[in-house]
Amino acid sequence: MSPTIDWVEAQVDVEERDDGTIILRNPTPLADYPANLCVWLRENAARFPDKPFLLERDPEGEWDGLTYAEALADVNRLSNGLLELGLDESTPLAVLSENCVNMALIQFAAMQVGIPVAPISYAYSVRSKTGRHIEHILDLTSTPVVVMSNADVHMAKFQQWDVDHLRLFAFSRSDGYENVKPFTELMKGDGELSAEGQRRFDAVTPDTLAKIQFTSGSTNLPKGVQVSHEMMVTNQVGIYQMWPFLDSEEVFLDWLPWNHTFGGNFVINMALKHGGTFYIDSGNPTPQGFETTVRNIKSVSPTVYFGVPRSYTALYARMEEDEELKEAFFRNLKFIFTAAAALDQKTYEGMKKMCADVRGEAVPFFSAWGCTETAPDATLVYWEINDARVIGLPIPGVSVKLAPDPTGKRELRVKGPNVTSGYYNEPDKTAAAFDEEGFYCTGDAGKFLDPERPEAGLIFDGRIGEDFKLTTGVWVHNAKLRSSINKLGQPFLLEVVVAAPNREYLAALVLPNLPALRGRFRQASEAHEDDEEFLYSEEVVGFFRDVFHQHNETHPSSSQFFRRFMLLPEPPHIDRNETTDKGYINQSAVLNHRADLVDELYADPPGDRVITVA
Numbered sequence: 001m002s003p004t005i006d007w008v009e010a011q012v013d014v015e016e017r018d019d020g021t022i023i024l025r026n027p028t029p030l031a032d033y034p035a036n037l038c039v040w041l042r043e044n045a046a047r048f049p050d051k052p053f054l055l056e057r058d059p060e061g062e063w064d065g066l067t068y069a070e071a072l073a074d075v076n077r078l079s080n081g082l083l084e085l086g087l088d089e090s091t092p093l094a095v096l097s098e099n100c101v102n103m104a105l106i107q108f109a110a111m112q113v114g115i116p117v118a119p120i121s122y123a124y125s126v127r128s129k130t131g132r133h134i135e136h137i138l139d140l141t142s143t144p145v146v147v148m149s150n151a152d153v154h155m156a157k158f159q160q161w162d163v164d165h166l167r168l169f170a171f172s173r174s175d176g177y178e179n180v181k182p183f184t185e186l187m188k189g190d191g192e193l194s195a196e197g198q199r200r201f202d203a204v205t206p207d208t209l210a211k212i213q214f215t216s217g218s219t220n221l222p223k224g225v226q227v228s229h230e231m232m233v234t235n236q237v238g239i240y241q242m243w244p245f246l247d248s249e250e251v252f253l254d255w256l257p258w259n260h261t262f263g264g265n266f267v268i269n270m271a272l273k274h275g276g277t278f279y280i281d282s283g284n285p286t287p288q289g290f291e292t293t294v295r296n297i298k299s300v301s302p303t304v305y306f307g308v309p310r311s312y313t314a315l316y317a318r319m320e321e322d323e324e325l326k327e328a329f330f331r332n333l334k335f336i337f338t339a340a341a342a343l344d345q346k347t348y349e350g351m352k353k354m355c356a357d358v359r360g361e362a363v364p365f366f367s368a369w370g371c372t373e374t375a376p377d378a379t380l381v382y383w384e385i386n387d388a389r390v391i392g393l394p395i396p397g398v399s400v401k402l403a404p405d406p407t408g409k410r411e412l413r414v415k416g417p418n419v420t421s422g423y424y425n426e427p428d429k430t431a432a433a434f435d436e437e438g439f440y441c442t443g444d445a446g447k448f449l450d451p452e453r454p455e456a457g458l459i460f461d462g463r464i465g466e467d468f469k470l471t472t473g474v475w476v477h478n479a480k481l482r483s484s485i486n487k488l489g490q491p492f493l494l495e496v497v498v499a500a501p502n503r504e505y506l507a508a509l510v511l512p513n514l515p516a517l518r519g520r521f522r523q524a525s526e527a528h529e530d531d532e533e534f535l536y537s538e539e540v541v542g543f544f545r546d547v548f549h550q551h552n553e554t555h556p557s558s559s560q561f562f563r564r565f566m567l568l569p570e571p572p573h574i575d576r577n578e579t580t581d582k583g584y585i586n587q588s589a590v591l592n593h594r595a596d597l598v599d600e601l602y603a604d605p606p607g608d609r610v611i612t613v614a
Contacts, residue, residue: 005334005364006245010383010455012393022402022410024454026238030397030417033237036204037229037269038075038112044275045072048248053271054101056280063279063299065101071108073191078109079201080194081186085145085167087115088200092141092212096134097149098122099258099280102171102183104268106147107211107258111229113193113200116209118143118224119259124157127574131157133214136221138166140425141212145169151180206230206417212424213261213372221577224424225261231375232265234417236273238395242382243366245334246304250276253302255284255293255311260580261376262339266368267306285311287515294318298328305329305336309343312336313490316347319354330358337366338388344487348388367391369412369460373420373433373440374398378412379458389459390449400458401439402446407467407475412446412458413439466587468501474559476506478587481551481560488547492516494572495585496565500598505558507601508565509594510544511572511585517543532569540567541611548613564601564610568594 015023034040044053049069058064066074087093093110095117097103103119110117118141124133134157138146144167148154151170155177158168163179174180188194193201210229214222240246252271256263271278279300283292285308293311307315319326336351343365352362364384369391370376378400379392394400398416405411419440422430435441445461448454462479469475478498485496485508497509512535518525521539528534535541548562555561572578577589591598600607 007384008242008244008382010393010457012454014454020404020410024394024400024402024458026394026396026398028241028396030234031237031241033206033230033233035206035208035229035233036112036201037210037232037272038108038201040272040275041068041072041075041108041112044068044248044272047275051248051275052277054104054278054280056101057282066105068275071105074105074187075109075112076191076193076197077187077189078106079113079197080188082110082115082145083113083194083196083200084188085186087145089114089116089209091145092116092118092143094118094120094138094141094143094146095148096120096122096125096146096154097171098282099255099263100149100171101280103149103258106183106186111210112204113197114204114208116212118212118214119264120214121257121259122149123257123574123580125154128157130575131160132575133222134158135161137214137224140224147171147183147186148180151177155180204229206233207421211264213259213264215372223426223429225372225420226422226424227261227265227372227375227420231418231420232269234397235265235375235377235395236269238397238418239270239377239380240273241396242380246270246274248275249303250274250334251279251300251303251332252276252306253279253281253296253300254306255281255289256306256308261370261372262306262308265375266339266377285314287513290314290318294322294325298324301328301331303332303334305333307336307338309338309347312338312343312351313347316351316354317491319351326354327358330355330363333363335364335366337368339368339370339391343367343388344483344490345388346487369444369446369458370414370418371442371444373442374414374416375418375420377418378414378416381457385457387449387459390457391446391460392457393455399439400446401435401437403435403439403441405445405464407445407464407477409445409461409464409467409477410447411464412442412444414442415439463587470506470559471502471504472558476559481506481555481562484551484555485547485562488550489544492520492543497585497587497590499601500591503602505563506561507598508548508562509590509597509601510565510567511590512540512544512567512569514569535567535569536609545611545613552613562613564606564612566597566601566609566611568597 013025013027045068053068053071055063055065107117147169149171151173168180170180171183174182211227212224254267258264281296283289355362366381368380370378380395381392401413402410446458447461450456466478494511499507524537524539576593
C-alpha cells in the first residue's frame with residue numbers, strides 16, 4: 001500500500017515589477033519556532049526516551065547507537081566538558097570527521113550552549129594531498145579546539161603545521177600522539193547540563209551563531225557561511241508546513257556529509273525535529289562506496305530517502321537487476337527526494353515505474369532548491385509533479401527574487417529568516433553577496449515551468465557564472481549541455497566540462513567513470529592496463545563519440561553543437577577545487593587548471609588525444 005500523503009496545494013504570491021523583476025512569496029505565514037535547535041532534542045528525549053535516534057555499524061557490522069534519552073545525556077556531558085575548556089560564542093569548535101554518532105553528539109553539544117561549530121570535510125584529510133583547506137579553515141576561524149575522528153587519519157595533515165596552540169581530541173587512536181587526548185575526556189557530569197550550561201542554553205537566541213559551514217569553493221579557498229539557529233529551525237518549520245505528513249515514525253538512511261548543508265542541516269535536522277530514527281550510511285554513490293549503500297538499504301528499508309541525481313542513477317541501474325534491493329528500497333518509502341541538480345527524466349520515470357511494480361502505486365518524487373547560505377532550503381516541491389526539473393516554490397517566510405541578467409536568464413535571489421548574515425571574518429565578501437534590497441545573490445538561474453501558471457513551479461536554469469559567449473557573440477548555456485551529455489553517457493562518465501569562452505565552437509573535456517567503463521568494455525580493459533591507453537581504445541572512443549553524435553543530432557545550433565572532445569585519465573583534484581567531497585565538478589576550476597588541455601582541444605591541426613565528433 002502507498003503511504004498517505006497530505007498534499008498541500010501549490011500556491012504562490014507573485015509581484016511583477018516594471019524592470020522585469022519578479023518576487024515570489026508563499027502566502028502561508030511562517031509558524032512559530034524555537035530559538036535553540038536543540039530544544040527538539042530535549043522534547044524528543046522526553047516524549048520517547050527509549051526510541052533509537054542515531055545508529056551506525058559497529059566493528060562487527062551490526063547496527064548500534066543511542067536512544068534519544070542516551071543521546072541527550074551524552075550531549076549534556078559534552079556541553080559541560082566544552083564549557084570547562086573555556087569555549088564560548090567567540091571561540092568556534094572545529095570538527096574533522098566522517099558522519100558518525102560522535103560527530104553528531106559533539107555538534108549538538110556545542111550548539112546547544114551557544115558555541116559555534118565549524119565542521120571540516122573528512123575528504124580534506126583523506127583525498128587532499130596538501131590539507132591546505134584544513135589549514136585555511138583553522139586560520140580563518142581561529143579555533144582553539146579541534147575534535148577529530150581517527151587520529152591516524154588526520155594527524156598526517158596536522159603534523160605539517162605548528163599546532164601547539166590547538167587542543168586536539170580524537171574519537172579513536174589518540175593513544176599514538178602525545179598532543180591528542182581521547183574524546184571521552186570531554187564528557188563531564190552525570191548526564192545533566194550544569195548550571196552554567198543551562199544558563200548558556202537559555203541565552204541562545206535565534207541570531208546566535210550555530211555553525212560556520214564552508215562552501216565548496218571555486219578557484220578560491222572556501223568561504224565560511226555563518227549559519228544561525230534561526231536559519232536552521234525556520235527551515236524545518238517551513239518545510240513541515242508544506243510536508244505535514246512527516247512524523248516520528250520516519251526512518252532515515254543517509255550518506256550526505258554533515259559538513260555540507262544538505263546532509264548536515266536539511267536531513268539530520270529533519271530527523272531531529274520529528275523524532276525519527278537516523279541510520280548513518282557510511283557508503284556513497286561512488287564506485288568505491290556504492291556497495292555499502294546497497295547493503296544498508298537492504299538492511300534498513302527507509303521511509304524517506306534523500307540523494308543527489310548521481311545516487312539515483314546508480315540505484316536505478318542496480319535495481320534493474322537486483323530484486324532484493326528494489327523491494328527493500330520501495331517497501332516502506334513515503335517519498336523520494338533529490339536536490340543539488342536536475343534528475344534526468346528517464347531515471348525519474350523508471351524509478352516511479354519500479355515503485356509501482358513493488359507496491360502497486362508510485363510514491364511521489366520531491367525536490368527543492370537552495371544553498372549553504374539559505375540553510376539550505378528556499379524552494380520546495382510539495383505537490384504532485386510529472387517533470388523532474390521542477391524545484392518547487394518558496395517555503396513559508398521566504399521570498400525569492402527572479403532578477404533579470406545580461407545572459408537573458410533570471411538570477412534566483414533569496415531573502416528570509418533562513419538566509420545567512422554573511423561570511424565569517426570576510427566582510428568584503430559579505431557585502432558583495434547581497435543586492436540593494438538585502439536579497440542574497442545565489443548565482444543560480446531559474447524560470448517558470450509554465451510562465452502562464454506560476455503555481456506549476458520553478459525549474460533550475462543553470463549557473464549564470466558558468467554560461468559564456470563564443471566569439472560569434474552567441475551565449476552558451478552550460479547546464480543544459482552538460483545535462484544532455486550526462487544523460488546520454490551515464491553511468492560511464494563523472495561529468496563533462498564544456499569548453500570554452502571566446503572560442504569559435506564548442507569542445508569538451510570528459511571526466512570518465514573508469515571502473516564503470518572497465519566493467520562494460522572488459523576485453524579492452526584486459527588488453528590495456530594503463531588507464532589512458534584504455535580510454536583511447538577503439539571501443540571506449542567509439543562509445544563517447546556516439547554520445548556526442550546523439551547529442552548533436554538534436555542540438556544543431558552553434559551554441560550547442562560539439563566538434564571535439566578529450567578523455568581525461570587524471571581524476572579531478574580536490575586540492576585545486578576541481579571537485580568537492582560530494583563529487584561535484586567545478587567547471588571553471590577544471591578549465592583554469594587544465595588550460596593546456598583546452599589549448600590542445602582547439603589546436604589546428606588537433607593533437608593525438610583530441611577526438612573529433614564528425
